[in-house]
Amino acid sequence: xxxxxxxxxxxxxxxxxxxxxxxxxxxxxxxxxxxxxxxxxxxxxxxxxxxxxxxxxxxxxxxxxxxxxxxxxxxxxxxxxxxxxxxxxxxxxxxxxxxxxxxxxxxxxxxxxxxxxxxxxxxxxxxxxxxxxxxxxxxxxxxxxxxxxxxxxxxxxxxxxxxxxxxxxxxxxxxxxxxxxxxxxxxxxxxxxxxxxxxxxxxxxxxxxxxxxxxxxxxxxxxxxxxxxxxxxxxxxxxxx
Amino acid sequence: xxxxxxxxxxxxxxxxxxxxxxxxxxxxxxxxxxxxxxxxxxxxxxxxxxxxxxxxxxxxxxxxxxxxxxxxxxxxxxxxxxxxxxxxxxxxxxxxxxxxxxxxxxxxxxxxxxxxxxxxxxxxxxxxxxxxxxxxxxxxxxxxxxxxxxxxxxxxxxxxxxxxxxxxxxxxxxxxxxxxxxxxxxxxxxxxxxxxxxxxxxxxxxxxxxxxxxxxxxxxxxxxxxxxxxxxxxxxxxxxxxxxxxxxxxxxxxxxxxxxxxxxxxxxxxxxxxxxxxxxxxxxxxxxxxxxxxxxxxxxxxxxxxxxxxxxxxxxxxxxxxxxxxxxxxxxxxxxxxxxxxxxxxxxxxxxxxxxxxxxxxxxxxxxxxxxxxxxxxxxxxxxxxxxxxxxxxxxxxxxxxxxxxxxxxxxxxxxxxxxxxxxxxxxxxxxxxxxxxxxxxxxxxxxxxxxxxxxxxxxxxxxxxxxxxxxxxxxxxxxxxxxxxxxxxxxxxxxxxxxxxxxxxxxxxxxxxxxxxxxxxxxxxxxxxxxxxxxxxxxxxxxxxxxxxxxxxxxxxxxxxxxxxxxxxxxxxxxxxxxxxxxxxxxxxxxxxxxxxxxxxxxxxxxxxxxxxxxxxxxxxxxxxxxxxxxx
Numbered sequence: 001x002x003x004x005x006x007x008x009x010x011x012x013x014x015x016x017x018x019x020x021x022x023x024x025x026x027x028x029x030x031x032x033x034x035x036x037x038x039x040x041x042x043x044x045x046x047x048x049x050x051x052x053x054x055x056x057x058x059x060x061x062x063x064x065x066x067x068x069x070x071x072x073x074x075x076x077x078x079x080x081x082x083x084x085x086x087x088x089x090x091x092x093x094x095x096x097x098x099x100x101x102x103x104x105x106x107x108x109x110x111x112x113x114x115x116x117x118x119x120x121x122x123x124x125x126x127x128x129x130x131x132x133x134x135x136x137x138x139x140x141x142x143x144x145x146x147x148x149x150x151x152x153x154x155x156x157x158x159x160x161x162x163x164x165x166x167x168x169x170x171x172x173x174x175x176x177x178x179x180x181x182x183x184x185x186x187x188x189x190x191x192x193x194x195x196x197x198x199x200x201x202x203x204x205x206x207x208x209x210x211x212x213x214x215x216x217x218x219x220x221x222x223x224x225x226x227x228x229x230x231x232x233x234x235x236x237x238x239x240x241x
Numbered sequence: 242x243x244x245x246x247x248x249x250x251x252x253x254x255x256x257x258x259x260x261x262x263x264x265x266x267x268x269x270x271x272x273x274x275x276x277x278x279x280x281x282x283x284x285x286x287x288x289x290x291x292x293x294x295x296x297x298x299x300x301x302x303x304x305x306x307x308x309x310x311x312x313x314x315x316x317x318x319x320x321x322x323x324x325x326x327x328x329x330x331x332x333x334x335x336x337x338x339x340x341x342x343x344x345x346x347x348x349x350x351x352x353x354x355x356x357x358x359x360x361x362x363x364x365x366x367x368x369x370x371x372x373x374x375x376x377x378x379x380x381x382x383x384x385x386x387x388x389x390x391x392x393x394x395x396x397x398x399x400x401x402x403x404x405x406x407x408x409x410x411x412x413x414x415x416x417x418x419x420x421x422x423x424x425x426x427x428x429x430x431x432x433x434x435x436x437x438x439x440x441x442x443x444x445x446x447x448x449x450x451x452x453x454x455x456x457x458x459x460x461x462x463x464x465x466x467x468x469x470x471x472x473x474x475x476x477x478x479x480x481x482x483x484x485x486x487x488x489x490x491x492x493x494x495x496x497x498x499x500x501x502x503x504x505x506x507x508x509x510x511x512x513x514x515x516x517x518x519x520x521x522x523x524x525x526x527x528x529x530x531x532x533x534x535x536x537x538x539x540x541x542x543x544x545x546x547x548x549x550x551x552x553x554x555x556x557x558x559x560x561x562x563x564x565x566x567x568x569x570x571x572x573x574x575x576x577x578x579x580x581x582x583x584x585x586x587x588x589x590x591x592x593x594x595x596x597x598x599x600x601x602x603x604x605x606x607x608x609x610x611x612x613x614x615x616x617x618x619x620x621x622x623x624x625x626x627x628x629x630x631x632x633x634x635x636x637x638x639x640x641x642x643x644x645x646x647x648x649x650x651x652x653x654x655x656x657x658x659x660x661x662x663x664x665x666x667x668x669x670x671x672x673x674x675x676x677x678x679x680x681x682x683x684x685x686x687x688x689x690x691x692x693x694x695x696x697x698x699x700x701x702x703x704x705x706x707x708x709x710x711x712x713x714x715x716x717x718x719x720x721x722x723x724x725x726x727x728x729x730x731x732x733x734x735x736x737x738x739x740x741x742x743x744x745x746x747x748x749x750x751x752x753x754x755x756x757x758x759x760x761x762x763x764x765x766x767x768x769x770x771x772x773x774x775x776x777x778x779x780x781x782x783x784x785x786x787x788x789x790x791x792x793x794x795x796x797x798x799x800x801x802x803x804x805x806x807x808x809x810x811x812x813x814x815x816x817x818x819x820x821x822x823x824x825x826x827x828x829x830x831x832x833x834x835x836x837x838x839x840x841x842x843x844x845x846x847x848x849x850x851x852x853x854x855x856x857x858x859x860x861x862x863x864x865x866x867x868x869x870x871x872x873x874x
Contacts, residue, residue, distance in 0.1 A: 063453055065628060067453075067626055071655065071715070072611075072615055072626065075409055086715060086716070089655050090656055090657045091657075093654065093656050094656060096653070097652060230554065233404070
């Protein structure tokens with residue numbers, strides 16, 4: 001059998017089809033899909049909550065699990081098995097999609113740790129308005145001046161575009177700033193990855209205080225990166241007119 | 242023992258096909274006419290019976306108000322949606338359509354929804370398959386454009402149900418094509434599928450390895466295809482005719498239909514000839530003629546095929562790939578035969594496209610492969626698995642008319658997302674959710690998929706209920722929603738109003754109606770068979786009249802036979818099965834003695850030196866069977 005899935009929190013029980021001991025998603029003896037258990041994405045792949053992850057191995061695992069769980073393979077099975085296939089493969093796809101991407105993986109882990117990231121997106125603003133909550137919006141302090149200047153330039157650009165009087169110099173300047181921001185975003189991502197080792201260490205056996213410190217640092221980096229990415233998106237929208 | 246076979250069906254804008262896996266290879270099942278392609282044309286004939294495919298084609302020209310083509314363009318759409326289509330295509334909408342209703346189009350005096358029309362086409366394909374296997378066919382895999390949204394997919398499934406087919410899976414057309422391609426070559430690598438059909442354009446980028454066909458990104462345009470090229474040429478012809486002959490035939494259904502036919506022929510010939518002459522005989526007797534060169538054609542095409550560039554580049558971007566990383570480009574759809582299209586593809590992907598596969602058949606063949614995978618597989622498809630994606634982001638409308646995307650485009654399906662809602666007012670029992678598909682920020686720019694009402698929320702103070710709503714896109718690309726109020730654990734009832742779809746009840750009614758017409762089909766077949774039998778017996782009678790035995794009949798007998806012959810000739814021209822049947826039986830009776838005499842005559846001819854072979858034995862059921870030569874010593 002190929003998968004070693006640790007599912008220590010789920011009670012062991014027999015496969016409903018052939019009686020063998022149940023694995024997380026499918027029976028290792030007879031291959032039948034099992035009813036899904038509510039596990040987090042790391043647990044689903046039998047992985048600890050560490051941020052360093054072998055993406056190549058993950059992909060291989062993803063394909064193997066797909067071959068076992070995909071609804072296409074239970075098309076002839078009864079309704080119950082088909083439902084389980086649908087649930088399991090949906091979970092598989094969601095888990096893979098999240099863990100594969102470094103940023104999503106980090107955000108997901110922090111979410112599991114109970115942290116709420118600031119959402120800088122427009123929709124979050126609207127959502128906040130709808131439920132009456134106050135949205136947390138913080139401009140990273142070291143970017144304050146830059147953001148202020150950029151917003152001014154974007155405003156000017158918007159006006160120009162409306163009047164169909166594009167100023168190539170301004171466009172070039174804004175384009176240059178966008179590139180700078182993208183570089184900053186890259187740098188933040190790399191810095192974030194640098195913290196992964198720290199996290200992986202404290203995850204295994206660090207104090208609550210140590211965990212909190214690493215977590216907070218990562219949250220800060222992610223928030224700043226999100227902010228910058230949203231800014232870049234806004235610039236792109238204005239440039240494309 | 243025969244297992245019910247699952248077939249693969251390409252329900253195309255212009256042509257449809259049905260295929261199955263014969264051992265290692267998928268094979269298209271031909272129709273009764275021996276042809277693989279069934280034109281996606283439906284007509285109501287003079288007797289108000291439904292005609293599909295080639296037999297329906299002539300009605301497009303003769304009685305265009307009783308025929309329809311390219312119905313796929315209307316599937317899963319609302320009246321407000323199809324204004325462009327109405328300008329370019331001769332779809333006649335039902336007179337009594339309300340704004341929010343499902344579209345119905347007119348064929349003669351009857352009206353039908355697009356799923357019903359597609360259902361007729363599917364039913365024809367089903368029959369072709371059943372005739373081929375000599376066994377019932379009740380399950381199929383049906384293909385849809387990758388860029389089809391939820392409503393369009395649901396409409397396709399409904400069409401299947403109406404036709405008496407359980408649609409086990411909807412497969413995206415480019416993905417199906419890649420299956421046919423990959424089966425053939427057992428290749429690993431990155432493949433792009435460029436699918437330009439009659440009405441839709443899809444571009445998909447896939448990773449093939451060890452039998453897994455994984456879609457990485459997909460994009461397209463569901464309003465773009467060969468039809469648009471036709472319409473452009475038709476418009477030019479109409480302008481010419483108006484200018485040169487002072488005639489406006491744009492409202493003359495028959496004239497436009499003839500122009501369209503000529504334009505399509507010209508377009509096809511321009512793929513291999515440097516110039517063609519477009520010739521149309523107009524109903525009024527005038528002749529329209531115009532020469533078109535390949536260069537002129539290419540010029541005309543440019544704005545249309547350039548529309549494929551944007552989606553193609555976006556797909557590459559979403560896949561995070563550059564053209565040089567694509568190892569193979571597969572062409573699908575009749576329109577990819579056009580040299581200019583091939584040149585464009587070569588330019589886009591920096592390589593010559595793969596043209597070994599028949600672009601008309603490859604999708605159906607791929608569907609057949611998927612049908613076999615679903616059916617439990619055969620050795621040929623043992624290791625094969627399709628991992629497809631949803632083409633459009635799924636979002637919910639939030640305050641401010643903004644879309645909050647909860648499942649992003651190109652997410653592998655099945656995929657899900659969970660959202661939490663709460664109430665605004667104390668004791669609020671319902672929450673309304675508007676679900677959309679699309680990439681734009683504002684809800685009004687996206688496609689409305691459905692409005693869900695979560696009902697039966699237990700009464701609580703505002704903001705207290707925690708309603709967990711799970712959105713799940715299944716392997717067909719269709720959305721399912723379930724909801725639960727977490728504090729009470731109560732499952733919320735979900736009332737779905739699909740924005741452009743049929744309710745289950747409507748589909749049920751249509752299925753019942755199609756059973757009625759199945760009855761009609763059976764009776765129709767009976768009549769056809771009876772007519773054949775009548776013709777046989779009448780032909781035998783003609784021969785009988787030439788034989789010496791005829792002279793041996795009394796004049797009374799001859800009179801009786803003549804009377805019955807006349808009656809049968811009359812009834813076989815009609816539809817009255819019992820009358821034809823009776824006519825055959827009676828004539829049989831009346832000519833029995835003639836038959837016996839002819840038999841004796843044959844024998845006595847032998848006696849006089851002639852052999853059985855030389856004696857005229859006649860044909861048909863009343864004729865005596867050839868028997869061994871009698872030997873008389």
